[in-house]
Amino acid sequence: MADVKFLLTGDTSLSVEFGNEISEEINAKIRAFNIALADSKLPGIVETVPTYRSLMVHYDPGVIQYAPLVKRLQGLLGQLDHIEIPPSEVLEVPVLYGGEMGPDLDFVAQHNGKTPEEVIRIHTSTEYLIYMLGFTPGFTYLGGMSDEIATPRLKTPRVKIPGGSVGIAGSQTGVYPIDSPGGWQLIGRTPVKMYDPNRETPILPQAGQYIKFRSIGQEEYDQIAAQCEAGTYVCRTYPREEGGK
């Protein structure tokens, strides 16, 4: 991994940069390195933050200083090819499309010369890679949406979008984790709380996972919402089949 760069981000963190583009290949390397680093139990590591093309590593210089840390990380990089990395996980997110929950579904369909049913079929047929989280707690930057349903943002953003709303902005798709203003075209809503500060796992999605949306009806929406309220709902996850890789 000769092209990996170590960048200073102050005196208690550094950035391990794997490239200068947004690609699944680079993201896979970041994920592998993050897993290898966690498994290594290297003393002094405080937390890591995966982003599109780098892994930010926060550390305590009272335990390990910059130069020796870079040496240890370089050593880990050299072993990456020999470390078994578990397959990525898919997080299945149930969504009630259209109607009140997705007021822009018809517009997205119209814009692309499709029926609403076709938009739902296309939106639910892809596993979207979570490149990173940021912006607000639990907000996922997803890749891989089909251009067939790409739609520009609203000209005038909405003042308040309910948490759980699923939207499209250009060729991006994503879920609003909390109530916030925004200009995405809203096509549906999930009853699942992507972010709940008082839950044992406050944030469900993780960088390096994939999200797959599943279309549900009102009845199932209400059931899942009630289970979420009671704290008994568990979002389904399953290992991704690395077909063709």
Add this chain to the structure above:
Amino acid sequence: MSITVLNPGLLTTVQDMGRVGYQQFGVSVSGVMDPRATSIANILVGNDEGEAVLECTMLGPQLRFDAANCIAITGGDLGPTLDGKPIPNYCAVSVEAGQVLRFTGPKTGCRAFIAFAGGLDIPVVMGSRSTYMKAKIGGLAGRKLAKDDVIGFRAPRTQLKNMKDRNLYPEFVPRDVYTVRVVMGPQDDAFTDAGVKTFFSETYTVTPEFDRMGCRLEGAVIEHKESGDIISDGIAFGAIQVPSAGKPIIMLADRQTTGGYTKIANVITADFRLIGQLKAGDKVRFEKVSIAHAQDALLTQRAALRLLRKSVDR
């Protein structure tokens, strides 16, 4: 066993050393703007260094003590008084039930930190008591203090041993130009040589746009080679972002976890105590140091805190 907020002041929040471990999920770290002043305040009243304190901004709050406790105030001098009589900063003070703590107005710096012996009764959310206003979590229901709020003490103390020794000469807070040390990176190579030279030779002025997220500076344009945009990456406390317009922004406690602007350099941890005190009109100059120098400075500061702890808790 509590305090009642008679007047919340301009912006008073509960903060500790921040919410560590959740940046990968997009959760800002938050925490105090001046970790060193906070550590000292806590040591002076016998707390763990990371105990939650009240961070006061410019115009401090008015607090009535409904029970006795020992407190220490550090950071900028916002003019603390107890029942109208001035009390010293950087000194443990025992407060009786019924007394009122007020602040007359800032003399030096921008932020003061009030530590309470035994800590405040504030629930821990995701590992921290820090208030993160944007996500409405931590502290008092995720917001700043408001009139009539009541905040409980967990384990108040009417006296502390070696009370006379819990007294320090206040740390230096500049009145004119702040010289802040930085290490280069992560995107210093996105700037021209002239741009880097400008950054280190010019004096910058803090604009009115300064808050817990960041501090915008006005001054000579720092020249990029191409643009100030990058593919988003992580942002550390003290990162100096320079968007395409060429004006620097120092990123602070409530910063977003990731961002898409070039970062020319990062303030060293030993100098966070300075950038936590910046306010509109203050002047800032940047001085380049090596990473080894930065980490030595941090470890030296930590050693001094350990020494302080030994001397007051002996």
